Amino acid sequence: MSTPFPASVYAARLDRARALTAEAGLDAIIVGAGPDLTYLVGVEGDTIERLTALVIPAEGAPTMVVPRMELAKVRDTAVGSLGLAVSDWVDGEDPYALVTAATGSVSRFGVSDALPALHVVPLTERLGARPELATPVLRESRMIKDAAEIAELRRAGDAIDAVHRRVPGLLRAGRTEREVAADIATAIIEEGHRTVEFVIVASGPNGADPHHEVSDRVIERGDIVVVDIGGAVPSGYNSDSTRTYAVGEPDPEAARRIAVLVRAQQAAVDAVRPGVTAEQVDAAARDVLAAEGLAEAFLHRTGHGIGVTTHEEPYIAPGNDLPLREGMAFSIEPGIYFPGSWGARIEDIVVVTADGCVNLDTTPHELTVVAAAD
Ligand code: ZN
Ligand code: ZN
Ligand code: ZN
Numbered sequence: 001m002s003t004p005f006p007a008s009v010y011a012a013r014l015d016r017a018r019a020l021t022a023e024a025g026l027d028a029i030i031v032g033a034g035p036d037l038t039y040l041v042g043v044e045g046d047t048i049e050r051l052t053a054l055v056i057p058a059e060g061a062p063t064m065v066v067p068r069m070e071l072a073k074v075r076d077t078a079v080g081s082l083g084l085a086v087s088d089w090v091d092g093e094d095p096y097a098l099v100t101a102a103t104g105s106v107s108r109f110g111v112s113d114a115l116p117a118l119h120v121v122p123l124t125e126r127l128g129a130r131p132e133l134a135t136p137v138l139r140e141s142r143m144i145k146d147a148a149e150i151a152e153l154r155r156a157g158d159a160i161d162a163v164h165r166r167v168p169g170l171l172r173a174g175r176t177e178r179e180v181a182a183d184i185a186t187a188i189i190e191e192g193h194r195t196v197e198f199v200i201v202a203s204g205p206n207g208a209d210p211h212h213e214v215s216d217r218v219i220e221r222g223d224i225v226v227v228d229i230g231g232a233v234p235s236g237y238n239s240d241s242t243r244t245y246a247v248g249e250p251d252p253e254a255a256r257r258i259a260v261l262v263r264a265q266q267a268a269v270d271a272v273r274p275g276v277t278a279e280q281v282d283a284a285a286r287d288v289l290a291a292e293g294l295a296e297a298f299l300h301r302t303g304h305g306i307g308v309t310t311h312e313e314p315y316i317a318p319g320n321d322l323p324l325r326e327g328m329a330f331s332i333e334p335g336i337y338f339p340g341s342w343g344a345r346i347e348d349i350v351v352v353t354a355d356g357c358v359n360l361d362t363t364p365h366e367l368t369v370v371a372a373a374d
Pocket of ligand 3: 311
């Protein structure tokens with residue numbers, strides 16, 4: 001069996017999704033290929049034009065609708081180990097009839113947010129009801145990580161920390177961002193990830209753009225360099241960690257501002273505990289920066305949830321009054337950006353515990369000064 005968790009874990013997730021579907025007043029939800037399907041039964045990948053979907057009725061057993069050419073792969077997941085009903089189809093047959101057979105008649109139904117419009121529109125016609133987003137039902141389950149998931153996030157955190165410990169040996173004046181990023185990508189795999197999800201090496205003025213990835217810019221002595229990296233470990237759970245480096249001795253004013261950023265990031269980590277809202281955690285970081293005149297330099301939210309995807313709920317952002325609960329996992333990543341000049345960001349993944357949080361990324365937060373030349 002090629003799922004990362006025992007069948008009982010998926011059985012519990014399916015039971016919970018069914019209970020929440022009923023609680024939401026929906027007759028069924030239809031979960032297309034994508035992260036929700038990976039979470040619920042361990043089926044990976046996303047198909048667009050051929051319908052793959054798990055139908056979960058509020059009452060009764062789920063049914064997996066799958067193209068026959070995917071059948072062997074799907075049977076090798078919790079779909080097989082739990083003995084779920086499977087309706088397979090071949091090109092030229094009508095997959096929507098299989099879905100409606102599995103739902104029975106519905107007056108309200110939900111669709112996962114990754115189900116393509118290509119399938120939602122014909123399903124809506126067949127079912128004769130208006131689709132609703134199943135997001136609230138699935139979000140509730142996916143936001144609260146169980147012990148097995150937290151163990152995988154911890155594995156991912158350890159792996160990315162090992163990569164950050166290698167960065168001082170890779171960053172040098174005279175190398176391009178792209179050369180450094182290629183070495184980091186290799187290290188991400190060597191340290192235990194199965195995929196590289198992203199590698200940001202943003203040096204000097206490029207660091208002022210939070211979405212800069214890599215370029216052929218040659219790194220110079222005195223540059224501040226933002227290194228934001230992540231990958232998925234074999235179970236599919238993700239890492240995401242940012243550290244800021246200086247190549248040779250940094251400008252003292254830059255170093256001073258980065259020390260403020262480190263305090264802001266720590267203030268947000270310290271604010272995390274059950275019952276505190278997402279926006280309160282965001283404000284904890286923002287307030288430290290504002291007190292030092294750096295409010296305008298912080299251009300984005302403080303964090304995002306993480307699990308089988310790199311960006312998911314809960315979002316740690318202004319206006320999100322969601323109370324935190326034990327088991328939620330998310331990033332804390334304030335940054336400061338000075339267009340045309342430089343930028344900095346510090347990011348850890350934390351998991352909410354009964355009375356605070358654990359930090360899964362343990363390399364030093366402070367500006368790490370690396371040798372400008374060998
Ligand atoms: Zn990141
Ligand atoms: Zn992040
Ligand atoms: Zn991001």
